[in-house]
Amino acid sequence: MGHSGGLRAGTRYAFSRDFKKRGSIALGTYLKEYRVGDIVDVRCNGAVQKGLPYKYYHGKTGVVYNVTKSAVGVIIYKRVGNRYLEKRLNVRVEHVVHSRSREEFINRVKENAIKKRQAKEQGVHLHLKRQAVQPRDAHVVESAENFPETITPIPYDTHI
């Protein structure tokens, strides 16, 4: 049988609207302000066929380089073989959302600045490096008064 390799082939789920987010598009989508240099995620909205980027770019993050009435230009780096190509997409605002990828970093910079200032005032040494979650501390488990429990699945029960 023939097999379609069309522009939207294989996007049945990627481009479908999310559960409980179907229907008319939230007005907030159109009230967001985009500026050149903003980091945005391309998140395609299947309900709008105009200005829809190619399926490869769904879920990719890029930087805004152009803003127009109802669309933004986004620069995205696409991996092609052994190199990255700069791709310039013009997509409608329905298909982008502000990215949260830099939020944590910016917050951390601000917090670190405050911590640094405080440390300078108090004259203490400061460690700002982040630490991954470490293994739990050693501790003793008492067996007295701490009886083992048998865990079994709860029998199936119809509850209404």
Ligand SMILES: *[C@@H]1O[C@H](CO)[C@@H](O)[C@H](O)[C@H]1NC(C)=O
């Ligand atoms: C931004 O988009 C408009 C409309 O497509 C185009 O005329 C203009 O040249 C673009 N500007 C840049 C900097 O690419």
